[in-house]
Amino acid sequence: MIHSGTSRVVLGVGGGIAAYKACEVLRQLTESGHSVQVVPTEAALRFVGAATFEALSGQPVHTGVFDDVHEVPHVRIGQEADLVLVAPATANLLAKAAHGLADDLLTNTLLTARCPVMMVPAMHTEMWEHAATRQNVATLRERGVVVTEPASGRLTGKDTGKGRLADPAEIVDLARLLLARPDALPRDMAGLRVVVSAGGTREALDPVRYLGNRSSGKQGYALARTAAQRGAQVTLVAAATVGLPEPAGVELVRVGTALELRDAMHVVSPGADVVVMAAAVADFRPVSQAEYKIKKTDRDPDPVALTRNPDVLAELVGVRSPGQVIVGFAAETGDGGADVLEHARAKLKRKGCDLLVVNAVGEGKAFETEDNAGWLLSSDGSERPIALGSKAHMASDIWDAVVTLTHN
Known part of the structure; x- marks a missing residue:
């Protein structure tokens, strides 16, 4: 299992209105066992006072x-860090x-850090799209800095658009990923x-x-999130999910039933380089839906007649364009006839996809959990285990295999 452990994180905070969200990032990092030192800019302290950061971090x-000069903080902080995370990263901070x-102390820390550095932008759309900002982002990425894609949504005032700070839970998820695997993005x-595709379908x-x-949809969301941060143009077709923040930099299409998911996938998949069916599609649906709520009565209820839903993965394989990579998911329990891997091998052959991600499911496994493990089966006959770790970590392993296929 991959453990996060106690890591030393520097949380840089830029001077934007989104600085208040850094408090939630800080809380989640400290509650997961990390030692976090907050290094704000002077402008950041106009939005959130030092006392708040000190109370939440304990530092x-x-x-x-020139504070505590004898400890040489402008060099030491960066040298000792396992991760430098800047959230929000304003246009000014990106330029510096x-x-x-x-x-100041934060920009000195960025120069002395030899650990992974992740900068999470937050600014108005016009600033994010300005040629100067785009060039600064490109320069930082060329140097190995992870500059994440911002979210879209409500900004300050009445403005909306791309440039919103990613959700704190998403920021922490990516930070944990980089701490476990520095080359993951x-x-x-x-x-x-x-x-x-992600989430579980619901048949009324x-x-x-x-x-x-x-299915909670967490694994599919992790796949979409990490693909976007690795530079892909991502469309996420999401069935039922509860409380998951919309991944930054991702186009979201919401569906409910298996038939709605099927229709959406046939619309968005043509022309895609990679299609991943991570959604848990119901195998059956009721033949008919009652017009009114079925009432509880003294007599036994009428049996519910079911009909089979279409096999969306098999359909997508059947109509895929040349060179398109298709990844399927298999949630298996094993039974008296075969174990999990035997069922998965048969499913890979039956579906005809390029890769199949296999999860052994059951109480406390795969569904509704933060971590995941499994196997990655390939159509060429190769198989390898995926160690237990965060769902973002599994997503990174899957994308590594996909990238290898797309580059062949």
Whole structure:
């Protein structure tokens, strides 16, 4: 199993209105066992006071290089860090980092850090799209800095658009990924168009009840999120998910039933380089839906007649364009006739996809959990285990295999 352990994280905070969200990033990091030192800019402290950061981190907060000079903080902090995370990273901070300026404690720390550095932008759309910002981002990425894609949504005032800070849970998820695997977010998927399905479909019995499954959608969301941060153009077709933040830099299409998911996938998949069917599609649906809520009565209820849903993965394989890579998922339990891997091998052959991700499911496994493990089966007959770790870590392993296929 991959453990996060106690890592030393520097949380840089830029001077934008999104600085208040850094408090939630800080809380989640400290609660997961990491030692976090907050290094804000002077402008950041206009939005969130030093006392708040000190209370949440349990460490003193400074902005200048002349505080505690005998400890040489402008060098030591960066040297000792396992990860430097800047959230929010304003246009000004991105420009300073790209040009090597060092006029405060945070920019000095960025120059001395030899660990992974992740900068999470937040600014108005016009600033994000400006040629100067785009060049600064490109420069930082060329140097190995992870500059994430911003989210789209409500900005300050009445403005909306791309430039919103990613959700704190998503930021922490990516930070954990980099702590476990520093090379997990290369820009090696730039130019690829990717479609991912996620979540469990729901088949209505009446206006209140439905047939469904335990899929949370977390693995599909992790796949979409990491693909976008590796440079891909991503469309996420999401069935039922509860409380998951919309991944930054991803086009989201929401569906409910298996037939809705099928229709959406046939619309967005043509022309895609990679299609990943991570959604848990219900095998059956009721033949008919009651117009009104089925009432509880003294007599036994009428049996529910079911009909089979279409095999969306098999359909996509049947109509795929030349060179398109298709990845399927198999949730297996094993039974008296065969174990998990035997069932999965048969499914890979039956479906005809290029890769099949196999999860052994059951109580506390795969569904509704934060971590995942399994096997990756390939159509060429190769198989390899995926160690237990975060779902983002599994997503990275899957994309590594996909990138190898797309580059062949």
